[in-house]
Amino acid sequence: MTATLPIRGAGDRLSGLFWRRPGVLLALLIAPPLLWLGVVYLGSLAALLMQSFYSIDEFSGVVVEEFTTKTYAELLRPSNFDIIIRTLLMSAAVTLGAAIIAFPIAYFAARYARGRWKAVFYLGILLPLWSSYLVKVYAWKLILAKEGILTWAAEGIGAGFVLDAVLSLPGIGGNSLSTSFIGTWLVFLYVWLPYMILPMQASLERVPLSMLEASADLGATPAQTFRSVILPLAMPGVIAGSIFTFSLTMGDYIIPQIIGTSARFVGQAVYQLQGTAGNLPLAAAFAVVPIVIMLVYLTLAKRAGAFDAL
């Protein structure tokens, strides 16, 4: 009888090495993603940033590779600035709408759904993600069109006037839902909703029931418990979800092209500038805008204490 067991092959030898030098395993595990994130992702981001400080020669259309802030100044031109503001407002509206709709769903899933109902919940949230994004967007176009099912149903139950009232709202209304900002908003909301529900549910799941009981025990009404305990504790999840809905809306160029008015969003501007217009520096400058907005947003959220519960 010996104190050690025999080595049974290369696997044993390798796991022995990893045990003696845990750093080797760690290095092997993180090297590929580090290369991917560090070189491919951060590298292209740096290239993008660099490109945005170049400018385009207005006569020849050739990119001048000299440092200038002229391109950023161009963003402030009314026609370009409108695109940024429009995109920002749409992203904020989508995020707010998604947060309001997602909360009860996430709360139900975190607090009450068990076993089979939990599976139904996950399936219900994830199933729409299995089908193509384009198919969903075109489906919505049919739903929202003037001859679509929504108009038909509204008229069928005698609520056509409600739809007309909504469509006559100045600024966001239009000829039909599929050609108005309201329509764009609805489709964004539908497509990004799962990305809000899942992080929210994860953060709500970490709030123990006893904490809600403690709040009630100390005399808080359900509304006070929601405001003072549930919401602050769910905030990291809400912020995580809003990062998805906000940045996905800011970068998207397909939904506003298919559904909505002809007014452009940042994603569309980038797409057209780097493609047909061939103005890479301005496209790059436009692409930096969502990044800056996200950084500002996260800084403000942190300062407001949204991450205190982390």
Place this chain on the structure above:
Amino acid sequence: MTPAVTFTNVTRHFGTVRAVDAVDLTIAEGSFFAMLGPSGSGKTTCLRLISGFEQPNAGSIRIFGEDVSRTPPNRRNVNTVFQDYALFPHMNVRDNVAYGLMVKGVGRSARYAKAEEMLALVKLDAYGDRKPGQLSGGQRQRVALARALVNEPKVLLLDEPLGALDLKLREAMQDELKALQQRLGITFVFVTHDQGEALSMADSLAVFNNGRIAQIGTPAEIYGQPRTRFVADFVGSSNVLPPALTQTLGGPARWSSLRPEALRLTAPQEAPLAGPVTSLRYLGSGTRVTVAAKGADIGVFLPAGHPVPATGDYTGIGFAPGALHVMDEA
């Protein structure tokens, strides 16, 4: 005097499980009342019925004479110290303690003054600015206590309050809780599965088993005169003797109990019980000797200083005439 808490025929079931089964209970004002029992015996459900987190399926619950059976927790003048403390992680200690006043609309300076007073009461004056995550288990427990006391409740409920603390801290907190209760004069109701804790702290206690109260009384009554086999066995790990054995020891044909510390080892001749020593367990303050006598394993507590037999030694067991306690129920 109106009792602090009265249960009248209270039943609470979850599906087919009767967690609390037709319980009648009276807790006197100003007492330190313990609810003792194994897990699943209904003691925690009883506590939750008082705090309002559970509603009775039948029967009524009164707090100081007022029927609260249908009153939500936030409108009951009782507060709870939770087993996991349930401190709000996003608030500092001061805001945690002041929470009960905050939700009542008490102004900032007034509620902070009161919170500081409560923190001083639990000897955590300097900790108001810390987050709960920066405190040790014992400190968190004190914060939970201060938070529950800030509303000046008529009854304070404690759910296994010392379960998560290590032995030394637990003993210190036991003394402190007892002193605090005497100073404040509030009725304390606490749930525990630790019989030593219940015996040493409570003025009176209820032993729970299968959703019913097996016995209710002072610690001395529960320990000295257990009414059932379950109580005798659960409180103080007594030797429970079947009717036949009770009879051979000169008692009636009923179940009886013999406390290990009431027994002593004697010479085997003429001893009422005798047999070989099967195991020895050293406890510091003495040794627990198990003797196989007349088909039963009899535990004898041998205080330190007495000669300890070896395993296999044949020994007798003797006891004073009053030590054999005959029980009412099987």
